[in-house]
Amino acid sequence: MAELYDLNERPALAPQKPFLGSDDNVIRALIIVSTVLVAWKFYVGLISHVIWEEGHFVLSGEYLALGYPDIPAGFPWLARLVTSIFGWHVLPLRLVALLIATAMPLAVYFMATPIVSRRNALWAAMIALLMPPISLNGTVFYPEGALQLLMALMLSCLIRAIQQDKLKWWALTGVCAALGLLVHFRFMGPGLAVVVFMLANAQGRTLWRKPGVWLTAGIALLGLVPSLIYNAVNAWPAIQFHVLNRPKFQPDFGRVLGYVETQFVLCTPVFFVAMVVAAKNALIRDRNKPESLLGYQAVVIFLFYGLQTIVNKKIMPHWPFMAFVPLLPFIPDLLENFIARASTLGNRRLRTGLIATAPVLTLAIGIAGTAYQVAWNHSAELPYALRERNILKNENWSLLEPALAAADKRAKERFGPDIAWAANSHMSAVHFEFPAIEGVKGRRFYTLDDPNDELTRFVVARQQWGLDLNALTAKQGGKGVMMAVLEPSYIYHELDQMKMYSELCRRFEDIEPFRIVSLPPYKMAIDFYTARVRATPLTGDAPPCAFFPHAYIAHPERGRFINTDDGGNYHGVAADPKGVNAVDVMLDGKVVTRARYGLDPKEFRVPDLLKYDPNWPKLQYDFQFPEGTLKSGEHALAIRATRTDGTTFDSAPRTLYVR
Template identity: 25%
Template sequence: MRDKDEAQPIRRLFWVLWAAVLLLKLGVVAQLPLFVDEAFYWQEGRHPAAAYSDLPGLTAWLARLGVELGGDHTWALRAPFLAMSALVPWLLARITAREFGERQGWVAGCFGVLLPLSGSLGLLALPDAMMALATLLCLDAGARLLREVDARAAVELAVGLALGALSHYRFIAVIAVGGVVLLCLPEGRRALRDVRVVIAAAIGASAWAPLVAWNMDNADAGLRFQLVDRHPWSFHAEGLWFVAIQALLVTPPLLIALTLAGARGARAASPITRYFALFGSLIVLGFFVLGFFADTERVSFHWPLPGFMALLPLLPGVLAGWPRWARRLTAATAGVALLAILAYYLVVSVPGLRARSAGEKWYPSNFAGWGELADAVRQRQRSMPPGTRIVADNFKVGAELGFALGDPRIAVLDHPINHKHGRAPQLRLWGLQSAGRAEWGAAPVLLVVGATEVEYKNLLRRYHQLCAMVGPLPPPQMLNVDHGRQRFALFALDGAKREGDCTTPAMAWVDAPLPGRKVGREFDVSGWAFKDGVGLARVEIMLDGRVVAQASYGRELPGVRSYWEVSNDPQHPRVGFDAKVRLDAEPPGRHWLGLRLHGRDGSVEDWAEQPIEVRR
């Protein structure tokens, strides 16, 4: 009774935090633009299957359930994932309360809400919410089994293993570590010999059958991507960033507390305490070691979350020995970090705020520009013949346009990022990988190209690959989002056979002034620009979207041609430009410098802008 009385204040705090964070997340979910992976999971959900090239089936099924119940809205797509994430801190509190006392349970639950990695679950329709829930179910079942094997614990284990198997390949780490920890404990070895646990494990293993079958039917394409193709499997020092990144995301005080919880718990007399400590510590340390050999190009900061959740039940015991100011600091820093993550997503949701970040490294390109692109495509469709087919040049554009236009069957050209993200095999299975003009015949096509999805040094080569697939490109409609940080090209192909050299969108570079530099009321602009196939007629200098100077175009720059080896602009090497800009009414401060490129074929293309600072 005394424990319950002492737990009442922290219990009320838990539900206040839980409700407040959930309300904040509901607001963010309703406004946040669709992330590219979410769009592809929506597309997978519109092509029902037991498994897919990148994931097991559960993520796609939940995405389909959300839009079936709520319509084709981003909030509806995310609703099942948000609901699952809301269960995570509550289940964490119940597990901890049963093992260590009710007050400790509500403390662990509060930190389950505040831990940024778990508190932000459900904002996006991604598999992590299901993985977190599956991990806690398995963790809870394991703790029960250490005490006594019964049907309830076995069923919970089977459900957790099945949910995890249907969520992601990465859940294999939870299974492997959980099995090793149980084998290390005498009580765990006893439990593993029980037939009910064996049956539960068999049920969990059977949930991998759809993924195994998919890989057997497709030359292990998914398995090779997840375990071989995406990882260098050679040592690289970037793994050291793991500690700094986790300290930032978990927050330093909380990371220290969880580390102490794992170290102390591993030496505890209680087998259940050792179970939590070893389970959590081995997962976190395992991903730390993996970071020295695995993929560094894609986001992986969330991988250790199952380990941190296993350590949270031990956290109240560590915090109880800290002074009050340290406990409050730990909770406050975690809360501030969670609010910072939610604020980041709010910034992403507001076009004006997002545009201000166009010159920053953290610019959220995977969230940006899709609504503007869909509007431009709809408008362009109205000016093209009825029945015009939309074709995207990569899976991101195809999936995002598909969601916006309600069409999960938008064809996609072969593209390096389709392979980089493991989506090419799935597109081929759906019959959505297009070979280009040879397949389209004389039908009109609106080709939508993501110009910023390729590194700039490879962009011209990509344009020439497009020419090989569809022929010389007509003058593009360029769409610059957020000052051109996100950039698309729309090509209206009328079906007529085009002959001649490869004609591409223009390429350009501003050598001076450099981005972010301070300039006076008068300053010089220089650089180069060219347009393969036809060449450029003139170049104009723009500031904040208006023309402020005419450039002198045609200065010899032989180095440009030698760098862009495939370029066929007939004006090489005379592709340099120079201009003097004289400002009048522009106020001091940040402005955006851009170019307007006039092609000899009549095309007009606005180049991406870069920030400059105008002095008083």
């Protein structure tokens, strides 16, 4: 692929006929490939579980505002429009996303026609169908496809504005930018790249004197104004989340390599290398042409997220995808020249085969993604070994409906018919709220001020909607509540979790653990409780309550995979007002070993709220699985604690997989 750089070498062989022949044949191929992709993505959209963002957009849209804590108003507004017409269902939303994704090749063709030949513009549209970061949009209702489409349209208009200096193109550029900023804050990346182009490029610097540029900027700013107003009057939640809370300043230059490797694989190596060459050509060889702008777009956006990987704990793989859109018009000519410069027939065939790996890898990624969604759809039936491959958090929350109905019934039996529903966080709540049973609109969950809501600032929106913890206790004082709480992994080990549950102990009484339901592939569980809201919340230290388990397994985590010869050291906490004498480890209901109990390591001290146990602070245990006790398969792990009076109590079992 290094020979892509040598554009002056004369071809040693006679030119070969254009692939697919006439432009009409390319158009027919575009239609066929696009149709297959639409059908394929429609199928994936049908079988995929609802992701939490889809519920987030729909629920946010029900409370129309100028913005929201994490995003601008565009997608919630769009969700509101779709659900107002088609009802409380996920499929119409996904069809809208599919329609947006299907328009992408047309936008790429529109972007390419001012700077490349018609045939290469058609092939650029084809590559938009063959490159995974662009072609795989449209299976869920998510902003990425809209951002890419609006970026292609914005650049299409901006290239024409630079070439023709006509008011309509400047205005349309601004409209596309405004819509992009209304969809997501990430659209500030293309705006930043335009500014860099106008500062670093000689041709770009001439734009400062063109009135059209200022018209574009003014119109574009209109897309950001709603978010600015919303944030200004709500203590800047988006700044708190994206700038202050989300980054984890842990410099690690090694992550940059991982960042590049991920994009190299997701784009396919052939397309990625071609885009690197295209960016180099646009910045250097074509720096005096309008298309140089496209190179600046790609480089600025890609470098921006690359630099973030140094100081941020995590960069989502799709964040830099917009960087690839501007380079699509240049790829066909580069790949054609790469083949044309082959010196022998065998070398030509080798190069052709190398380029063919790009669509083949795209097909492989698409098949793997589809298989993944099919596997998620049948997690409970999959052989246990395959569940280890389920790395995404995309459980089927509709499986909780029977437990939800049973918990609601139990709460009404205990406290009467006036029952409110609550979930630990906004992310949990929207899973229950949308699409709900048979697409019923109107189900609402209060949230319990989960630490994640503080981090993401979703608590700001929930307060405005009257669906936060304070609203719940004000409305339901003395009345019943059913709570569905995502089980914390390390409740005694994390201060913010301790703080949350201590506050819940002050707010609720008569708390009854009702049921724990683990969702396939059994890496997460929902704890259902019924309780009464205290008429007056307690002050001071929280009393011991059912939110804090007496038997607690900290490690291994739920759904963990270990080997048959595992020698890991596992641990947890056991406490009781009568005191605990011993802790036994059970696998599938049978005791396999006795833990070492009564530990108080300096690395972690149990909290004061467990002082009710006379052995405090020596309440921790650890254990190892004895040799030969672990057999391949799916198992239920629990502990059994023996009180000083000889009685016992067990922890809730959790799934453990042994390879």
